[in-house]
Amino acid sequence: MEAKEILKQHIAKTATLTDEQFDYFFSHFKPLSYKKGQIVISAGEKVDHEYFVISGCLKAFFINDEIKMYILQFAMPTWWTSDYGALYNQTDATISVDCITDAEILCLSNHDREKICNELHQAEHFFRWRTNRGYLASQKRLLSFMNNDTKVRYEELLSLYPQLYNLVPKHLIAAYLGVSRETLSRLYNAHK
Amino acid sequence: MEAKEILKQHIAKTATLTDEQFDYFFSHFKPLSYKKGQIVISAGEKVDHEYFVISGCLKAFFINDEIKMYILQFAMPTWWTSDYGALYNQTDATISVDCITDAEILCLSNHDREKICNELHQAEHFFRWRTNRGYLASQKRLLSFMNNDTKVRYEELLSLYPQLYNLVPKHLIAAYLGVSRETLSRLYNAHK
DNA sequence: AGCCGAATGTGATATACATCACGTAACCAG
């Protein structure tokens, strides 16, 4: 299935757009191809776009002290990603995004999103719901962080996204869980 | 300033409504008065409303194992609160909300919010931005959780909301930070 | 004023995890 159709079905779950409206909506997206390891957003630079993943897997991450990396999100097909803080507030990125695998993505500028939201009520509706889902997911993750130990969070992550186990290296999973790679290694090798 | 005016100025920061439109918008809200300690949302029960705080301070919290409490949010004037997961998905509440102090709040049903969003494009715009701010705040807190130790998070919280120091008991601050009350006590009593 | 439960301080001990260190295996590019 091509990118346009994937986005169309994704939007259709929350908003009602005529074919003409969707064509107009889609005309603001630019398709991009990335290779494994390529950088999409680099901390310290300006951010003008958000990204909708068609295929592949990206990560959005924060690096502190030039040393420790924390992964905010693994972005899989039909997920959106960006440094939304920087994007909405027009500040420099503090979060970076790069490709864990080769990836096809659709790119939408901040300006165009606001323009479309203004022009099409249903587009605004869609983006409200998208953000809402992100908010709920973030809150759920925060609660899990406070409430569960690493092992439970690890199993939670894998039961939610089993494909991650073979797709991304273990030290990235550790960076998502917020523990060291050594601790994670010991956790699932404590067989029995 | 009365409740209606507070809400009006709050909305005006993100959305443009005529006086007539705002009057219509406001007509869906119901003012309520609560006493310190009163319960607004009780885990396990249905949730039909979200709440806009006019005065006082509420907390939204999760209780695990009938023992440990984690505070998701201190809701201060002009903040919104509810169990949004339960509200949007029409499931039973997993999060409770109660009053830390006496409070005046405005209450809006889930049904009415969706109705207004559908009728007034600018209302949908407002709620998109409100949710967006919540999402960014939640993401920031998550990052701080992974990246900073308890002391830094404690200072972060107090520099953001200095009034909390005298307003809420320390064990609630500990429950927000995700540490035991003993640890928090030792932290700021470790005066050399 | 005086009482009682709630809030807070503080010691002792246990534990999960970070960190450092080192070794091995897998992967890829020349």
Next chain:
DNA sequence: CTGGTTACGTGATGTATATCACATTCGGCT
């Protein structure tokens, strides 16, 4: 194939924090 980089496993040790226990103080009621 080969050398180097990346991923992964595992031991030893230090540290922040949880937990339990108990003492003390505070604040709201009657």
